[in-house]
Amino acid sequence: MESVQGIKQRFELIGNDLKFNRALEKAMQVAPTDISVLVTGESGVGKEAIPKIIHALSHRKHAKYIAVNCGAIPEGTIDSELFGHEKGAFTGATQTRSGYFEVADGGTIFLDEVGELPLTTQVRLLRVLENGEFLKVGSSQVQKTNVRIVAATNIEMFEAIEKGKFRDDLYYRLSTVEINIPPLRQRQGDIHLLFRKFASDFGQKYKMPTVKLTEDAVQLLLRYRWPGNIRQLRNIAEQISVLEENREISAVTLQSYLPSTINTNLPALVSTQKRENDFSNEREILYKVLFDMKSDLNDLKKLTLELLKGDNTEKVQEENENLIRKIYGDKKEDQVREDTVTEVLHLPEPVIESTSNGRVATQEDRYHFAEEIEEEETLSLQEKEIELIKKSLERNRGKRKAAAAELGISERTLYRKIKQYDL
Numbered sequence: 507m508e509s510v511q512g513i514k515q516r517f518e519l520i521g522n523d524l525k526f527n528r529a530l531e532k533a534m535q536v537a538p539t540d541i542s543v544l545v546t547g548e549s550g551v552g553k554e555a556i557p558k559i560i561h562a563l564s565h566r567k568h569a570k571y572i573a574v575n576c577g578a579i580p581e582g583t584i585d586s587e588l589f590g591h592e593k594g595a596f597t598g599a600t601q602t603r604s605g606y607f608e609v610a611d612g613g614t615i616f617l618d619e620v621g622e623l624p625l626t627t628q629v630r631l632l633r634v635l636e637n638g639e640f641l642k643v644g645s646s647q648v649q650k651t652n653v654r655i656v657a658a659t660n661i662e663m664f665e666a667i668e669k670g671k672f673r674d675d676l677y678y679r680l681s682t683v684e685i686n687i688p689p690l691r692q693r694q695g696d697i698h699l700l701f702r703k704f705a706s707d708f709g710q711k712y713k714m715p716t717v718k719l720t721e722d723a724v725q726l727l728l729r730y731r732w733p734g735n736i737r738q739l740r741n742i743a744e745q746i747s748v749l750e751e752n753r754e755i756s757a758v759t760l761q762s763y764l765p766s767t768i769n770t771n772l773p774a775l776v777s778t779q780k781r782e783n784d785f786s787n788e789r790e791i792l793y794k795v796l797f798d799m800k801s802d803l804n805d806l807k808k809l810t811l812e813l814l815k816g817d818n819t820e821k822v823q824e825e826n827e828n829l830i831r832k833i834y835g836d837k838k839e840d841q842v843r844e845d846t847v848t849e850v851l852h853l854p855e856p857v858i859e860s861t862s863n864g865r866v867a868t869q870e871d872r873y874h875f876a877e878e879i880e881e882e883e884t885l886s887l888q889e890k891e892i893e894l895i896k897k898s899l900e901r902n903r904g905k906r907k908a909a910a911a912e913l914g915i916s917e918r919t920l921y922r923k924i925k926q927y928d929l
Contacts (some may be wrong), residue, residue: 569613597645
């Protein structure tokens with residue numbers, strides 16, 4: 507069996523990132539089998555290399571390998587492309603045509619952007635995965651095919667399932683083994699390495715000296731988020747190689763080739779794409795309200811303790827007014843605020859009750875009661891956090907990675923909280 511390094515040389519892959527190496531190892535391990543594989547990752551990370559590796563290392567390597575971009579085929583013709591059609595099946599079908607599943611019998615089919623398949627085509631694909639059977643468009647004769655299916659997508663599949671755009675049964679059949687390719691921003695050690703490789707290739711292609719980056723340009727290269735991943739990095743390396751006369755590239759020059767909207771690797775506070783089931787904004791508002799309420803309650807408890815002491819009425823009134831201003835602002839014409847001030851300033855004297863054992867409650871008992879209130883509030887916040895984590899895990903079917911992304915925390919933090927709360 508070939509080594510990971512041998513596979514990289516054979517397929518001209520660059521990088522030493524641990525997650526990237528792990529993805530290659532998984533591809534090599536599943537290649538000798540016939541199980542379905544789903545390759546996930548952002549657009550431009552190089553997902554198309556995985557099915558090529560799987561096919562080349564499988565027993566099907568001498569049969570056909572066909573790559574199909576599902577997102578590029580019109581919805582009205584995709585069934586015909588995949589499964590073929592009979593003569594006269596629709597307008598323009600002047601002769602019988604074999605589809606990809608018939609042509610690739612015995613080989614491998616790579617379905618790129620499988621999340622873009624129409625629901626009717628998904629039903630047909632599920633049948634092929636379950637028993638290897640399919641029907642040509644316009645035919646009633648069942649045909650058999652023996653193909654290995656490797657699919658790839660750059661969308662969140664669970665989100666597509668929740669929206670009814672992708673069948674959950676098809677997802678579980680496709681993702682018998684799931685291989686994730688990390689985005690370029692998570693492969694810090696590979697970014698400059700890839701740039702140098704691209705710069706060298708384009709220097710030879712255009713018969714020009716290879717461009718080199720200054721130290722400050724390298725730092726800028728590493729800080730950039732690379733939303734287009736390897737594809738974007740390659741395009742920028744080609745532009746610089748062709749357009750720049752000075753072959754030593756500074757940070758200022760490199761910056762001019764990077765889109766100004768996103769120029770660093772800093773975390774984004776607000777997502778640029780609004781998801782229908784995204785409750786991150788609501789969660790942030792909820793946390794803010796809870797913490798503000800806790801702060802106000804703490805101030806009220808301090809006032810209550812001052813009232814219990816009963817030795818400084820003027821100070822209590824002054825703090826009371828400050829608290830009301832903090833909560834309601836300085837709008838004097840606001841009658842609600844004036845009524846609230848009047849109500850708080852005329853709080854009745856606390857009733858001193860007997861304890862369960864008949865003993866009259868002391869000042870120390872009241873302090874202890876105030877501490878219990880604070881503990882209950884803290885517990886309430888903790889319960890809210892536990893409730894949010896539970897709901898997110900249920901919504902994402904126990905997938906920690908998807909739940910962590912939905913909650914806006916790292917997968918490691920989510921795992922620690924699951925362990926901490928014994929969920």
